[in-house]
Amino acid sequence: MWPTSTRRSPWPESGPAPSRSGRPSTTLKTPAADRSNFEAHRSSYVMRRLPMKFVLLFVGTPEDQDRFERMTPDERKAAMAGAGGWFHEYTQSGKIVGGEQLQGPKTVSTVRAENGQRIITDGPFIESKEVIGGFAILDVKDRDEAEEIAKKWPAGPVEIWPTVEN
Structure with missing residues (x-):
């Protein structure tokens, strides 16, 4: 199993460098993701740390979600202006x-393993009084910087989740 903070790069060392988004600037064919294939081609790949250290989860209540869904397009646009500016910055x-x-949670499906089979059910896995409305992946130097960014979020509560680093 791969460590959660590294992934094999689909770009050969001599190939094109990834763009700022981490995606190659051209379409490349990559070998299948199975381990034996990776081992056979190990010398042509590099290991790169993923550019994330923290995930911010934007949370609210089901009532908040319902209120948002009932807004007119103009009301929704006004409500999203602050969040859009924050994301842009x-x-x-x-x-x-x-x-x-x-x-919203009405659109969520969950896949579970039961008796050796995968079962798909409607709704989130976790029963909660809160709803995750979105997320942001941060690449910052430390938790303090992540907290400073989260404090400037113009809407509801934000959870700060550090990623696993190996």
Whole structure:
């Protein structure tokens, strides 16, 4: 199993460097992801640390989600203006390297293993009074910087989750 903070790079050492987003600038064919294939081609790959250290989870209640979904397009646009500015600021500075708004819990599916089979059920796995509305992936120097960025989030509560580093 791969450590959670490293992944094999799909780019050969002599190949094109990834863009700032981590994606290659051209489409490359890569070997299958199975371990035996990787071992056979190990010399042509490099190990790179993923550019993330913290994940921010934006949380609210189901009532918040319902209220958001009932907003008119103009109301929703106004509500999102602050969040959009926050994302723009920290993406431009290179502190946010990924993130998305999530659809509500009514759209979630969960896959579980039961008796050797995979079962898909509607709804989130975790029963909670809070809803994850979105996330941002931060590449910052330490927890203090992550906390400073989270404090400037213009909406509801934010959870700060450090990623595992090996």
